[in-house]
Each structure stands twice: as structure tokens, then as C-alpha cells.
Amino acid sequence: MDPTKKYLCLNILGFKRNGITPKEFQDYMLNVHAPHVGGLLAQYGIVHWSMTHADDSTPEIFNKIRDGLFANLAPFDVCVTLVMPDIDTWIRFKEDDFFKKSVGPDHQRFADTTRSQMMLGWYQPLIKDGKLLIATGLDGAAAPAPGTAGDSSAPVSARVSEPVVHI
Structure with missing residues (x-):
């Protein structure tokens, strides 16, 4: 990424569909969906893409830090982070025929898209590879x-x- 440019970040806060386990959800997203969509994301100019998955163990792990400041564990099963130069990058990606015919419909296999929430804002890396950037x-x-x-x-x-x- 060019450190002199401002980047837009889309966080997709998602839920697995009913009837699959957290492990099945994570396995599908990482081993089926990600390879399916990754090339298209890169083709349209996405500069960073990551997934953070919660599972059955994360609530207990979270309890180790739960206090007045960190009290509420979000209910989402995944946070997908996509960083791009501008919103037109995402618009062009979603208008692609491969997205419309294959990538978009694939979500029905693993996600409850009716409950997903989006957070859009400006990406500001603060630490990279253990080095403070501010x-x-x-x-x-x-x-x-x-x-x-x-x-x-x-x-x-x-x-x-x-x-x-x-x-």
C-alpha cells in the first residue's frame, strides 16, 4: 500500500447460516469461498483482505479481558476486512458478471446475509509487523x-x- 494515500475500509460483520458449525463455516470461507473470490478482489484493486473468525472457544477467552472497559463481546461469527482505494473499486467488483453469477450466490451456502452488518470508514494502520507507525x-x-x-x-x-x- 502506498503510505501517502488514503484508503477506504469495509468491514463485513457476518453470521454463519443456521445448520452449520463454526468450524464448517470457517473451513468453507477459507478453503472454498476465499479461493473462489480472491482473484476477483485482487483484479479490482483490493489492497488488503483478511478474515477474523469467532468460534466456540472465543467467549471463554474473551472473559479473561472482560471488565468495565471491555465488557461486550460482539455476536458476529466473522469480520471480513477489505481495504481499497475508493468506493468505486467495490462498485466495479460487485458489477462483475462472475460476482453476480457465482460469488454473490455462493454466500447462501455459508452465510446468513440478512443479519450481516457493514462498517465503512477510513483505514489507518497504526502498527505493522510490530513497528509503531504513529x-x-x-x-x-x-x-x-x-x-x-x-x-x-x-x-x-x-x-x-x-x-x-x-x-
């Missing part, structure tokens, strides 16, 4: 959170324990 504070610590006393745009009188109110 600026930090001078001492190597993370930069101060916006609106806190360490933030240079915050009022000088604000103490760390006080929220900064912008009027």
Missing part, C-alpha cells in the same frame, strides 16, 4: 490523549484527573 511522546511513551492535560491543545489549567470541557 508519532509518540518525546520520551517514547504514547502521545497524550486529546483533551487531557498532556495535550498541548488542552487548557493549561486542566489537571490530569479533570476532564477537559470544550465549549
Whole structure:
């Protein structure tokens, strides 16, 4: 990816169809559907594509981090992440005859598309291959959170324990 360009990211938050196990869902998506659609995604200019699958073990694993800050485990079976230069990339991909005749209909074999949700936004990588891609504070610590006393745009009188109110 060109680090000087802005990329659009589509996250498809999906559910498996009734009657298949999480393992069957994951196996189908990775071993049948992904090879089926991957070439077409690349052909139309998708620059990053990944899948994150939940299974029967992930709720118990999540309980290890559940607290007041991380309290709600999303109910989705998969999060598919697609990064592209612009929305026209996705529009052209979906208009392709192979998508219409084969890729789109294939979803009925494994997904409950009536429950899927989409999240569209701007892709901003922050760490890649273990390397921080964003600026930090001078001492190597993370930069101060916006609106806190360490933030240079915050009022000088604000103490760390006080929220900064912008009027």
C-alpha cells in the first residue's frame, strides 16, 4: 500500500447460516469461498483482505479481558476486512458478471446475509509487523490523549484527573 494515500475500509460483520458449525463455516470461507473470490478482489484493486473468525472457544477467552472497559463481546461469527482505494473499486467488483453469477450466490451456502452488518470508514494502520507507525511522546511513551492535560491543545489549567470541557 502506498503510505501517502488514503484508503477506504469495509468491514463485513457476518453470521454463519443456521445448520452449520463454526468450524464448517470457517473451513468453507477459507478453503472454498476465499479461493473462489480472491482473484476477483485482487483484479479490482483490493489492497488488503483478511478474515477474523469467532468460534466456540472465543467467549471463554474473551472473559479473561472482560471488565468495565471491555465488557461486550460482539455476536458476529466473522469480520471480513477489505481495504481499497475508493468506493468505486467495490462498485466495479460487485458489477462483475462472475460476482453476480457465482460469488454473490455462493454466500447462501455459508452465510446468513440478512443479519450481516457493514462498517465503512477510513483505514489507518497504526502498527505493522510490530513497528509503531504513529508519532509518540518525546520520551517514547504514547502521545497524550486529546483533551487531557498532556495535550498541548488542552487548557493549561486542566489537571490530569479533570476532564477537559470544550465549549
